[in-house]
Amino acid sequence: MHLHPYSAANKHTSMKSAYITPRLKKADLEPTDAKSYRPISNLSVLSKLLERLVCEQLVTYLKDNGLLPERQLAYRRYHSTETVVPRVLSDILSAGNCDISRAVSCI
Numbered sequence: 001m002h003l004h005p006y007s008a009a010n011k012h013t014s015m016k017s018a019y020i021t022p023r024l025k026k027a028d029l030e031p032t033d034a035k036s037y038r039p040i041s042n043l044s045v046l047s048k049l050l051e052r053l054v055c056e057q058l059v060t061y062l063k064d065n066g067l068l069p070e071r072q073l074a075y076r077r078y079h080s081t082e083t084v085v086p087r088v089l090s091d092i093l094s095a096g097n098c099d100i101s102r103a104v105s106c107i
Contacts, residue, residue: 005057021039023037023040024036071087
């Protein structure tokens with residue numbers, strides 16, 4: 001008997017549903033216009049837990065097998081735009097004769 005890896009999850013409709021709450025995009029928009037709202041979806045606790053477990057396992061697998069590039073900063077723990085700024089600045093400066101004040105003003 002062959003089971004699809006997600007067959008158990010497919011039986012639970014609570015994992016597929018979310019609570020949708022409309023939120024006004026900006027305070028100065030017309031509240032009677034439907035285009036003024038953006039949907040906010042809240043997933044169930046079980047769904048969020050499963051999502052985090054799968055994400056953690058996937059990232060671990062990618063790191064352990066060298067499939068995640070070293071310069072991949074998006075979607076990684078302890079990496080953000082602040083992490084990449086010094087690296088980019090260093091790359092700019094090492095690329096040639098750059099004036100530090102000009103390089104910083106570009107950022």
